[in-house]
Amino acid sequence: AQSVTQLGSHVSVSEGALVLLRCNYSSSVPPYLFWYVQYPNQGLQLLLKYTSAATLVKGINGFEAEFKKSETSFHLTKPSAHMSDAAEYFCAVSDFGDKYIFGTGTRLKVLA
């Protein structure tokens, strides 16, 4: 069965600092991996997705993630945090049937 583990339910960074949100997955088949962002009282917005084309994936708003099969990881990074990045971030894995398995989320706080 597929699963996702997000390490750190809360992460705080200073404005301008590196953002690193961790995600590890478990999958018996080559996974499709996603990062979504959720702002308060809103739905989920796709940041980026891994579909086996390239291990380093670039997404919107300056985010990127690197797929590391040996570490079963798909960590999300951004070189310089902005106040507007404060939100909840979800890592998800999908099987071939389009069902998504989500992690429990990481709430990012950006300090001025």
Place this chain on the structure above:
Amino acid sequence: DAGVTQSPTHLIKTRGQQVTLRCSPKSGHDTVSWYQQALGQGPQFIFQYYEEEERQRGNFPDRFSGHQFPNYSSELNVNALLLGDSALYLCASSLAGTGNTEAFFGQGTRLTVV
């Protein structure tokens, strides 16, 4: 393109009542999935509809049922509501195919059971 639209945005129901939530998928999408997001948790897969049939189902009781119409819109019905059913219900639409198909999410319906 209006994207995925859900109605209503908020709903308050009493224990034991029944509720119907509605979802219109993004234009061109033929698959609708429903998720339940409890406070402080990630979304949990309820079920998925394709060609008006339930294609996959998560670990939810039969009190949760759904329907997909010929225009691909969908409804989620929950019977005999429990306090624990209070959550944000998200609808996601996609185009049938491999798992790398991006799912687009609606804004959700916040259900409160009192």
